[in-house]
Amino acid sequence: MAIPLRMCAINREMKPKNELIRLVKIDNKIVIDFKQKLQGRGVWICKEEACISKLKKSKCLNRAFKCEIKDEVYQMIQEYIDGQQSN
């Protein structure tokens, strides 16, 4: 079965959703949607250093979620990516 495609918010590339990380805002908190099934507006980003490193500067999350994004959110994403790569 084909994996559905989603668009990365940074480089606008369409990729299978398992190659992307999904972020959602829940109770005013940005969280990683590990199972990619949470309700609400999601933002998809490639699990790639190239896109992750541009995430903060692009302010794309600020726009998508209409709020200020704390440094700890970027840190959480980076840690998640680092963890995935070492597996």
Ligand SMILES: [Zn+2]
């Ligand atoms: Zn990307």
